[in-house]
Amino acid sequence: MRVLVTAGPTREALDPVRYLTNRSSGKMGYAMADAFAKAGHEVLLISGPTQLEIPEGVDFLPVESALEMYAAVERHIARRDAAVFAAAVADYRPATLSEHKMKKTGETLTLELVRTPDILGSVRSQFGFTGTLIGFAAETQDLEAFARDKLQRKGCDLVIANDVSKPGIGFDSDRNEVLLVFPDHTEAPPEDEKHHLAPMLVREIERIAAEKMAGG
Numbered sequence: 001m002r003v004l005v006t007a008g009p010t011r012e013a014l015d016p017v018r019y020l021t022n023r024s025s026g027k028m029g030y031a032m033a034d035a036f037a038k039a040g041h042e043v044l045l046i047s048g049p050t051q052l053e054i055p056e057g058v059d060f061l062p063v064e065s066a067l068e069m070y071a072a073v074e075r076h077i078a079r080r081d082a083a084v085f086a087a088a089v090a091d092y093r094p095a096t097l098s099e100h101k102m103k104k105t106g107e108t109l110t111l112e113l114v115r116t117p118d119i120l121g122s123v124r125s126q127f128g129f130t131g132t133l134i135g136f137a138a139e140t141q142d143l144e145a146f147a148r149d150k151l152q153r154k155g156c157d158l159v160i161a162n163d164v165s166k167p168g169i170g171f172d173s174d175r176n177e178v179l180l181v182f183p184d185h186t187e188a189p190p191e192d193e194k195h196h197l198a199p200m201l202v203r204e205i206e207r208i209a210a211e212k213m214a215g216g
Ligand code: CTP
Pocket: 006, 066, 085, 086, 087, 088, 089, 090, 091, 116, 117, 118, 119, 120, 121, 134, 135, 136, 137, 138, 150
């Protein structure tokens, strides 16, 4: 298969030296890209800034902001058989980008933020993607209900959900406990290393893609 994977956080610049970001390490997305490549698939990894090594045998496209990630996905999604959206994309960015370093003035500072485009949410509706579509959901409550809502809203075939409030898993961690939310059922595999979970998730995605191709 030709697979596109997004990973890592995005950086939303305020001025030349400051930005807004989040705690995503990129580990889960990189582990997925690596597992797809090891299973013999052609992989394009579109990644926000991370400390990770680029997995072997993967085409790599680095981006910074949500807008850059959106443009990269728009450019490369056509003719992909599967797309996996593991990036923790900022939902808001500063309304203005200051050309020069902002100087401190008053005792308080109010930032105006504007919504970034929903990349995963645009894939079916704007980019006309008909392949296998996988989203991620990081939640701190009502995991299954929020993940199922995302699956339906964004037209996914599977949402891989994890509870980021649990210590030792999820963000920054080498381990993860995921809930697999499919259109008609939910599965809860045991907690494991991200590098062990990823090949299992790749096999699930291969299965979904094969079913779709068979017209299921
Ligand atoms: N996503 C994306 N583009 C965005 C935001 C999210 O592609 N601008 C993708 C993520 O990569 C992930 C999924 O959408 O696969 C997460 O869904 P989302 O509803 O954005 O999650 P939250 O940001 O947690 O949403 P909410 O604020 O509704 O909980």
